[in-house]
Amino acid sequence: MTKAGPPAPNVTAGLAFGAAPRDPARAMSDRSPSRLPPSQAAGPLFAIRGLTKVYGEGAAAVHALRGVDLEIARAEMIVLLGPSGSGKSTFLNIVGGLDRPSAGEVFFAGRELGTMSGGELTRYRRDHIGFVFQFYNLIPSLTARENVEVVTDIAQSPMKADDALALVGLGDRRGHFPAQLSGGEQQRVAIARAIAKRPEVLLCDEPTGALDSKTGIAVLEAIANVSAELAATVAIITHNAAIGAMADRIVRFADGRIAEIEANRSRAAPATLSW
Numbered sequence: 001m002t003k004a005g006p007p008a009p010n011v012t013a014g015l016a017f018g019a020a021p022r023d024p025a026r027a028m029s030d031r032s033p034s035r036l037p038p039s040q041a042a043g044p045l046f047a048i049r050g051l052t053k054v055y056g057e058g059a060a061a062v063h064a065l066r067g068v069d070l071e072i073a074r075a076e077m078i079v080l081l082g083p084s085g086s087g088k089s090t091f092l093n094i095v096g097g098l099d100r101p102s103a104g105e106v107f108f109a110g111r112e113l114g115t116m117s118g119g120e121l122t123r124y125r126r127d128h129i130g131f132v133f134q135f136y137n138l139i140p141s142l143t144a145r146e147n148v149e150v151v152t153d154i155a156q157s158p159m160k161a162d163d164a165l166a167l168v169g170l171g172d173r174r175g176h177f178p179a180q181l182s183g184g185e186q187q188r189v190a191i192a193r194a195i196a197k198r199p200e201v202l203l204c205d206e207p208t209g210a211l212d213s214k215t216g217i218a219v220l221e222a223i224a225n226v227s228a229e230l231a232a233t234v235a236i237i238t239h240n241a242a243i244g245a246m247a248d249r250i251v252r253f254a255d256g257r258i259a260e261i262e263a264n265r266s267r268a269a270p271a272t273l274s275w
């Protein structure tokens with residue numbers, strides 16, 4: 001890639017996750033000091049090289065990842081398929097900064113996660129990554145809106161909780177408690193909570209795993225909507241091959257490796273999927 005024109009603003013400084021704010025009040029008012037402006041973005045959002053994860057030692061060692069290489073573009077949507085135990089969750093957790101690899105590298109916008117301290121990794125997760133899991137982990141005593149506000153209260157430039165709920169099609173349910181919502185609605189609250197801080201990245205680990213197909217499709221529609229509205233980079237783990245059609249690429253895991261990558265010509269609308 002050639003550089004042309006006036007020197008770019010100091011991109012590296014903008015990515016200094018670890019830099020201690022000199023003036024905390026000022027740092028709070030700065031909308032998003034650690035973000036890389038998309039216009040200055042060159043190359044893939046993620047570059048993952050030789051990712052390896054071994055749990056345990058000796059005879060009991062489990063090789064969860066055996067050298068995974070993958071690049072993920074900005075605003076791309078990928079679906080990760082593969083049998084149970086093939087390393088999908090391990091992969092997503094490491095990419096999201098929830099876990100550290102045994103070997104290999106994850107570059108996020110050019111910054112290698114392995115060089116970050118624990119605190120920097122926490123900030124990486126907080127500022128850039130939204131997680132959605134199979135089980136929604138909502139707080140039962142809080143309404144839908146309040147569950148989202150748990151995150152918007154501490155985020156740097158959040159959307160309004162009501163706007164996040166509208167984005168997932170729950171504008172009319174914001175005063176409901178989790179027990180008053182269906183499984184699919186609860187999952188959509190969890191998605192609203194994950195994306196209300198406007199993360200660049202949304203990582204979903206079997207988001208429809210506990211849902212019937214009709215409800216699952218409503219959840220996928222919420223994810224597709226978020227992807228379109230926020231231009232977020234999205235990765236979805238699923239057991240369900242049909243869901244692959246809504247992605248730009250399908251990444252098939254087998255035995256700790258990527259066995260196959262398939263590019264779709266276009267994304268299918270979730271409403272057209274069936275299983």
Ligand SMILES: Nc1ncnc2c1ncn2[C@@H]1O[C@H](COP(=O)(O)OP(=O)(O)O)[C@@H](O)[C@H]1O
Nearest residue numbers: 055062063064083084085086087088089090091
């Ligand atoms: N914390 C852990 N300790 C030990 N083994 C683990 C741990 N997490 C995952 N594994 C093992 O690593 C392998 C990959 O697991 P995982 O990434 O969860 O696969 P998937 O999400 O594709 O089902 C499996 O054999 C699993 O049992």
Ligand SMILES: [Mg+2]
Nearest residue numbers: 088089090205
């Ligand atoms: Mg898993």
